[in-house]
Amino acid sequence: MxxxxxxxxxxxxxxxxxxxxxxxxxxxxxxxxxxxxxxxxxxxxxxxxxxxxxxxxxxxxxxxxxxxxxxxxxxxxxxxxDLTPPNPDPEQSFTRAYHLAFDIDPRLFELALAVLQENEMAIAHGPVTRPTGRGVYFYDPDGLMIEIRCDPQ
CATH class of the missing domain: 3.10.180.10 (2,3-Dihydroxybiphenyl 1,2-Dioxygenase, domain 1)
Structure with a gap:
């Protein structure tokens, strides 16, 4: 030893x-x-x-x-x-990573949603409102789920 x-x-x-x-x-x-x-x-x-x-x-x-x-x-x-996920459907998690979350000022959350829509980003979930705040989930070009979230106002 x-x-x-x-x-x-x-x-x-x-x-x-x-x-x-x-x-x-x-x-x-x-x-x-x-x-x-x-x-x-x-x-x-x-x-x-x-x-x-x-x-x-x-x-x-x-x-x-x-x-x-x-x-x-x-x-x-x-x-x-040559990266290919085992399942090309991004709704199926194919790695141990679930998502990468970025925090934003609550006053900018709606503007962030507008940027996603303007760039024709497919929204996976949300926007959702929870006791912990608001969030929206979407995918990067390789299918990794990204969240933009904010604390409750």
Whole structure:
């Protein structure tokens, strides 16, 4: 048995994990995904010196695109042109990920719905109103469910 100065129980205690560092998604159509995350959702795409040094070669080759969410989490898109889900029906969950949720100011929720409609995004569910707030669910170009949600007003 290997001993270390810290057991896992002492390292992985509440408060030691600081934040989500990044989320990585495989995407079939990089251009459609870049348009979706950059133009429709309005996330900032990292370019030039903003791209992490470890990813410059992949970004230059068009195999990776990096976006940053408003809270600073990095969203990495990895181009996987042969990607096919086991079930092409996006209503059937085909990964362990259920959805990616973005929070929005409640005053902007209706405007977000209008952007989705203007871009002819197929709404999967909603908008729904719950005690936890309002939400609308739709799919990215690869069938991953996306939620835009807000706290109750």
């Amino acid at each position: 290997v001993t270390t100065p810290h057991s896992l129980n002492s390292v992985l205690i509440p408060g030691n994990l600081r934040k989500v560092h990044h989320i990585a998604l495989n995407v079939k159509d990089m251009q459609a995904s870049r348009h979706f995350y950059g133009n429709i959702l309005g996330l900032h795409e990292l370019t030039g010196d903003e791209v992490p040094a470890t990813l410059v070669e992949l970004v230059t080759a068009g195999k990776v695109a990096n976006f940053v969410t408003p809270d600073g989490t990095i969203l990495d898109l990895f181009w996987t042109p």
